[in-house]
Amino acid sequence: MSATYPTESPYRTGGLVEPAVPAALSSASGVSWPAIFAGAVAATAVSVMLLIFGAGLGLSSVSPWPHNGVSVTTFTVLAAIWLVIVQWVSSALGGYIAGRLRTKWTAVHTDEVFFRDTAHGFLAWGLATVLVAGLLTLGSGTAVSTGAQLAANTVSSSASDNYYVNELFRQDVTTPAVANNGSAAMVTGLSDNDVRAQASVILAQTAVSGSVAPADNAYLTQLVSGRTGLAPADAQTRVNQVLAQQQADMVKAKQVADAARKTSAKAAIFTFVSLLIGAFIASVAGAIGGRLRDAY
Secondary structure (H helix, E strand, C coil), rough: CCCCCCCCCCEECCCCCCCCCCHHHCCCCCCCCCCCCCCCHHHHCCCHHHHHHHHHHHHHEEEECCCCCHHHHHHHHHHHHHHHHHHHHHHHHHHHHHHHHCCCCCCCCHHHHHHHHHHHHHHHHHHHHHHHHHHHHHHHHHHHHHHHHHHHHHHHHHHHHHHHHHHHHHHHHHHCCCCCCCCCCHCCCCCCHHHHHHHHHHHHHHHCCCCCCCHHHHHHHHHHHHHHHHCCCHHHHHHHHHHHHHHHHHHHHHHHHHHHHHHHHHHHHHHHHHHHHHHHHHHHHHHHHHHHHHHC
C-alpha cells in the first residue's frame, strides 16, 4: 500500500518534516491576554509590597540628627540597588506566571513558541510597569497638591509678614521711633504699611537681580532711618546686613535646588537601568515558564 502525503507543503527544520498547521490554528492569535494580565497583577502586587518595604528601610536609615544614619550618597546607592531588586523579583514572578499560564499551542514550531513565551513575559512586565507608574502618579499627585497648598500658605504668610522687612524696621527699645533729619521728608505722609510695601518691592527686585541698585540701597536706608529713628549710618549698616543675609539665604536655596536636580538625574538613570533589567528578566522568565508549561 502506498503512503499518503498531506496536500499542504510542510516545512523542514534540521532535516525533520514538521506537520502542516491547520488553518484554524494558524489564524488564531498568539497572545494569551488572561495569562499576561495574571502575570502583570502578580508583578504589580510584589512591586508595591517591596517598594513599601524599601521605603520603611529607607526612613529607618535616615536620621534628622547630625552624624546619625547613612549619608546622602550611601542612601542613593542603596535606593538604586533596591530598585534593581524590586524589578528583578517582581519581573521574574510576573513573567514566569504569564508564560506558565498561557494557552498551550499545538503544531507550532519550537522557535515560534520560544518567541511567544518571551513576548508574554515582556508584555506582562510592560503592563505591570504601567500599573505601578499609575499608582505612583496618583500618590505623587496628592503629595504635589498638598505641597502646593503649603507653599501657597507660606507665600501668603510671607507677603503679609515678610521676615526681612520686619528686620529692617525693627525698633530699638531704648531709642524712640522719631524721624531723623534728612529722612523725615522721605517718610512724611507714608503709613507703616506703605513703607513696608515699598521695602518689600525693593527686596523682591534684589532677589531677582541678585544685587541691589545704589539708589534702592539709599532709599532703603532713608526708610529705615525715618521709620525706626536710627541714625543714617546705623540704618545703612542694618540695610547692608539684611541684604547680605538675604543673599546668603538665596545662595543656600540655589545649592539645595542644584543638589535636588543632580539627585533627580541620578534617580532617573537608576530607574531606567532597573526597568531595563526588569524587562530582560521578565522575558527570560516567560520563556522558562512556557517551557515548563509544555513539559507537563
